[in-house]
Amino acid sequence: NAGVTQTPxxxxxxxxxxxxxxxxxxxxxxxxxxxxxxxxxxxxxIHYSVGEGTTAKGEVPDGYNVxxxxxxxxxxxxxxxxxxxxxxxxxxxxxxxxxxxxxxxTRLSIL
Amino acid sequence: DAKTTQPNSxxxxxxxxxxxxCNHSTISGTDYIHWYRQLPSQGPEYVxxxxxxxxxxxxxxxxxxxxxxxxxxxxxxxxxxxxxxxxCILRLRYGNKLVFGAxxxxxxxx
Numbered sequence: 064n065a066g067v068t069q070t071p072x073x074x075x076x077x078x079x080x081x082x083x084x085x086x087x088x089x090x091x092x093x094x095x096x097x098x099x100x101x102x103x104x105x106x107x108x109i110h111y112s113v114g115e116g117t118t119a120k121g122e123v124p125d126g127y128n129v130x131x132x133x134x135x136x137x138x139x140x141x142x143x144x145x146x147x148x149x150x151x152x153x154x155x156x157x158x159x160x161x162x163x164x165x166x167x168x169t170r171l172s173i174l
Numbered sequence: 175d176a177k178t179t180q181p182n183s184x185x186x187x188x189x190x191x192x193x194x195x196c197n198h199s200t201i202s203g204t205d206y207i208h209w210y211r212q213l214p215s216q217g218p219e220y221v222x223x224x225x226x227x228x229x230x231x232x233x234x235x236x237x238x239x240x241x242x243x244x245x246x247x248x249x250x251x252x253x254x255x256x257x258x259x260x261x262c263i264l265r266l267r268y269g270n271k272l273v274f275g276a277x278x279x280x281x282x283x284x
Contacts, residue, residue: 067217094270105261105274106218113270121271153217162208163272165217 065089069154069166076144076173084139084169086154094157095137099150112137144173178262183279186252194247194278196262201242205264209247213258257282
């Protein structure tokens with residue numbers, strides 16, 4: 064049972080490039096989330112999804128897009144990367160009234 | 175979302191109990207108190223949660239004040255592996271979002 068798996072684990076981008084971060088969960092959870100964590104700070108919610116085909120904005124959604132075409136996958140896209148998006152990105156999933164399970168994170172640097 | 179207040183950092187000796195406080199004076203009747211921790215270079219992991227009564231599990235205990243305006247996470251015997259950032263979070267009973275503050279950095283000395 065892998066839990067929440069994030070791909071890739073590390074990535075370096077140049078300003079203006081685009082990329083997609085993939086999150087996969089094998090626990091049949093309805094809800095999935097993308098957070099970012101900057102040094103010395105807690106996690107901040109970017110976007111989340113309460114079910115296949117649905118997404119919603121979190122606290123810091125600007126510059127990001129998401130898609131949930133399959134229940135087990137949640138994709139986070141950066142269309143035109145900016146240095147301010149250098150961060151560690153965490154994906155999580157859960158179901159109603161259950162704890163969230165987190166992946167190990169993707170470390171993204173934008174030069 | 176209701177806010178929580180935690181000390182920036184705490185220090186403990188190995189094998190001794192640790193009491194991590196959290197204030198949540200604006201908590202509503204439908205808010206659950208959740209604790210997560212984040213070990214270095216890892217994602218957060220769930221520790222414990224409760225509503226009104228004290229709770230125990232294999233990782234920790236949660237003591238909730240009678241007026242629910244504060245709570246304490248208790249690690250009964252701290253180990254070096256317990257060194258982490260501990261987050262106290264309020265979560266709506268049927269809500270899904272977690273709002274993370276800066277948390278408490280716990281350092282454990284051998």
